[in-house]
Amino acid sequence: MPLYHNDDQAMLKDSVAPFVAEQAPVSHLRKLRDSADATGFSRDLWAQFTEMGLPGMLVPEAHGGLGMGHMEAGIVLEEIGRNLTPSPFLSTSVGAVAALAKAGGTQAGRWLPAIASGEAIVALAIDEGAKHRPDRIATTATRAGNGFRLDGKKSFVLHGHVADMSIVAAKTDGGVTLFAVPKDAKGLTADARRLVDSSLASHVTLDGVEVDSDAVIGEVDAGGDILDALLAATRTGAAAEMVGVGQGAMDMTVTYLKERKQFGKLIGEFQGLQHRAAHLYGEMEVARATVMKAQQLLDEGSEGAKLMVSVAKAKAGRAANLAVREGVQMHGGIGMTDEYDIGLYMKRDRALAEYMGDVHYHIDQVARMNGY
């Protein structure tokens, strides 16, 4: 497979890009923020996403989805990133679907069609501290009656307060097990906090939450592979969204360089700024290629995917971070104002960089995978 979008993918992009730009541009985010919206995204917009079949892109056709791949999901995520569109697409339609599809069984049958039809929002309850450390899960699941009793605290759970179901990673006797915990489960509380990018993420408490044994996603103690699938998909998706954020910031900045005059000249004429903009362009192109490679390897089910996913999250993290920092700096004073959009790009980048492992976490993973 060549490393560019084929005709079908290019067509998808041609329909998704104008749709997101028209229906959910940055002003859409501002409106949600300024009205102190308590959901974190627009249900109306999600209904429009559903009309286009987007929530079920990765859902297998047998479960009512489109059976597409990460390359296609990445196209949507890049546009979401470029427009700073608040949406449960990444956690629900990418992360949760990857886990459920990998596991199969009862929970896949119950939730995948509901995701594809736009009815279900799913949250991913993985992290437990300020930093992403999925190998140190302390939440416990102990056998009780016909099922399990879950105890622990989760953090950085996007859409946790409104999700119809949360995928909870917990420690069991012989390993890690994933559970589908429905919204109304007794003992489950989600305390939503507004983040720097105006999104809402929850601290989730599981205080003796009782679930039946069929709440297990996949098999007991064998959640490691399913968790890996969830993480790989979500990390790659976050990287794709960051490419969109970085590209959006870079485009704004380059446009500004061509319009803004200082000392009687367009600032884009100054070589100092030209070189920095050109360097940024190179970094963004490399990041884009890397994310596409990770998507391609995931879609092929290749063994090399794990390495490239970490490379992509780290590289996209670095490149998008450069894009937003250069964006604010090159805009000068106006870049510091709330009224101007470039600062919002910096905020979203910060949140995505932290989600599912920051640059340092993934650089460390790359060292480990290479044996040092």
Add this chain to the structure above:
Amino acid sequence: MSDLDAFRAEVRAWLEANCPAEMREPIREEGDVCWGGRNWVFKNDAQKQWLEACAAKGYTVPDWPKAYGGAGLTPEQTKIFKQEMKRIHARSPLDSFGIWMLGPALLQFGTEEQKVQYLNPIARGEIRWCQGYSEPGSGSDLVSLQTFGEDKGDHWVVNGSKIWTSYADQADWIFCLVRTDKANKYQGITFMLFDMASKGVTTKPILLISGNSPFCETFFDDVEVPKTQFIGEINRGWDVAKYLLGHEREMISGGGAGGDMISIGGAFAKAFGKNAAGELDDPILRAEMAAFDVDVFAYRAMGERFMDMWKTGRAHPASSNMMKYVGTELNKRRHELVMSGGGSEALEWDSEETKGGARARGWLRTKANSIEGGTSEVMLNVIAKRILDLPGA
């Protein structure tokens, strides 16, 4: 089995039967690289045998048409061929400026007669070429070049000098930018080809900080060049030169910088030792090396995407400038880390254990990467103007 699978099987069998074991070893010293040419002395029989086998099959230039010495492979087949070569760690049968630079320019701008005349010997490694671009007064600013060809009816008389002419002292022929119209800066340059054995051509190697002299000064003193030996149009050599520079950048960024782009950290774990967690026992260097590895794996993905897009005409024409910039800066960073990782051993300049200071010399050599073929600053200027469309000063 699909056609491509069948092709892969065919290539695999051919390589198995024709690539000598000695040619599946990493390049260890300069003589391991086969440059060909009329004065070439093969290092061993295997090197000769490998070149001849590939040349006979068209595999020195797999994607060139068969009529010009290639194998006429499609882009997909070429990719498979390269993958299969890489799989057995096969050495390139022939390294050649003729293949990398002049060939693509001839395919684009040459007449049918010129293609047949020049491309076949290039494919067979019979003529070693050098490139006469830079001059003492014009490095990155090529259009300011002064070497002048005076019109004498059926020939030009060329006077002037070139600098940084790679391997000019070993080359058979030169492809050269010569000013043929002094009044017109851009449209006054002709792209000429001539024999380095012509009367009036002299070369002088330049000793570099690496202790090697891959580059020469080249002097032209009333050199007679027949009027038939030019490519493209007279006074429009800049078009050919620009096209060729795109390929040179591809070569420098893809081959020169990308060729050994593998994980760097693992190589030094032994020298440093590992801590109880199995990590390289210098946390700061480990972090730097891992960050570098991320950039290397990322750049490889970019290289693949660039080639896929370039071959199908999807790439922006100036994207080779971006590849050159990113690749050469990365290669310099690699060699800084190699020196850190090597410690005092890497400082040795002439010991046998260090293969004559290979690491130190290699490190110094890479400093030229961001100068030759257009400096990094020129690459950034081109990206800014041609891709980002930023206003000119």
